[in-house]
Amino acid sequence: MQSLMKTLLLAVAVSALPQPIPQDASPAAPAVVTPEEAAAQARAAFMPDGFTAQANQIIPVVVGGAQDLFVPNVVTAAVGDVVQFQFSNGNHTVTQSAQDAACQPLQASVATAVHSGHIPFQDGQTTVGTFNMPVLNTDPMFLYCATGPHCQNGQVVIVNPANSQQIVDYAKLSAASAQSGDGTTVVGGTVAQIPLQLAAFVPAAPQAGPPPGAAAPAAPAAPAAPAAPAAPADPAASSVAAPANAITITLPPVAAPAATDAAAIPGTTTVIVTVPAAR
Ligand SMILES: *[C@@H]1O[C@H](CO)[C@@H](O)[C@H](O)[C@H]1NC(C)=O
Numbered sequence: 292m293q294s295l296m297k298t299l300l301l302a303v304a305v306s307a308l309p310q311p312i313p314q315d316a317s318p319a320a321p322a323v324v325t326p327e328e329a330a331a332q333a334r335a336a337f338m339p340d341g342f343t344a345q346a347n348q349i350i351p352v353v354v355g356g357a358q359d360l361f362v363p364n365v366v367t368a369a370v371g372d373v374v375q376f377q378f379s380n381g382n383h384t385v386t387q388s389a390q391d392a393a394c395q396p397l398q399a400s401v402a403t404a405v406h407s408g409h410i411p412f413q414d415g416q417t418t419v420g421t422f423n424m425p426v427l428n429t430d431p432m433f434l435y436c437a438t439g440p441h442c443q444n445g446q447v448v449i450v451n452p453a454n455s456q457q458i459v460d461y462a463k464l465s466a467a468s469a470q471s472g473d474g475t476t477v478v479g480g481t482v483a484q485i486p487l488q489l490a491a492f493v494p495a496a497p498q499a500g501p502p503p504g505a506a507a508p509a510a511p512a513a514p515a516a517p518a519a520p521a522a523p524a525d526p527a528a529s530s531v532a533a534p535a536n537a538i539t540i541t542l543p544p545v546a547a548p549a550a551t552d553a554a555a556i557p558g559t560t561t562v563i564v565t566v567p568a569a570r
């Protein structure tokens with residue numbers, strides 16, 4: 292009985308909150324728009340008029356790419372901002388969990404918990420899928436990728452953490468979890484496509500799949516290391532013998548703090564930087 296009451300109360304509370312955008316079973320690819328238009332669509336869908344006078348930054352967060360991570364993985368956003376998740380290489384999600392239930396969808400118990408659905412990015416794509424999440428309050432939001440072991444491997448992000456320790460604790464909890472649960476319904480933001488040129492990332496280089504049994508393709512040639520500049524013309528400028536691969540940098544005079552004896556500060560400071568030998 293008590294749990295029935297709780298369920299009813301939750302249902303009432305949930306119905307008072309902004310409702311998820313209904314999704315088709317197989318939605319057509321959204322039109323390609325600018326990042327600003329994508330954020331504006333999300334604001335129009337989720338923010339009552341009262342929000343429009345508030346902050347309206349777009350905060351890009353790159354999802355996946357060369358590594359299965361969120362970059363950045365800590366976001367500070369004001370009410371009225373839109374966090375724009377931009378999906379790079381792979382097939383990732385942004386899915387909300389409870390703080391103490393890493394890698395499990397909060398949506399299972401709270402219908403308004405965020406989930407983007409799986410948004411892929413494949414080599415050669417010229418558009419980027421985005422999930423535009425308006426920030427409706429500044430409570431911490433714990434989010435992860437629900438694909439495969441990505442969450443266990445550290446693909447987690449917190450929006451408005453209470454302190455800098457939370458991301459460390461949340462990532463540790465994620466790594467210790469057995470496996471991830473997936474979200475079911477797209478909730479808490481709008482999906483849109485933006486042109487790759489306007490995205491906040493450069494896609495990972497295409498992976499040429501080697502034919503079965505073939506040796507792995509040669510790694511792309513490393514850019515040539517810049518030649519070490521000639522040693523300074525006046526060796527007296529430095530009493531330290533510079534190694535052959537050193538660059539000598541002469542810095543401008545350092546401003547003397549008021550309480551320091553200015554005579555003790557040399558006119559110039561010579562720093563020797565040793566450049567690692569080219570691989
Ligand atoms: C992305 O992952 C989802 C869930 O596993 C899957 O249904 C979908 O086909 C995948 N898309 C691509 C392009 O791999």
Ligand SMILES: [Cu+2]
Pocket residue numbers: 355359381382383384436437438441446
């Ligand atoms: Cu992922």
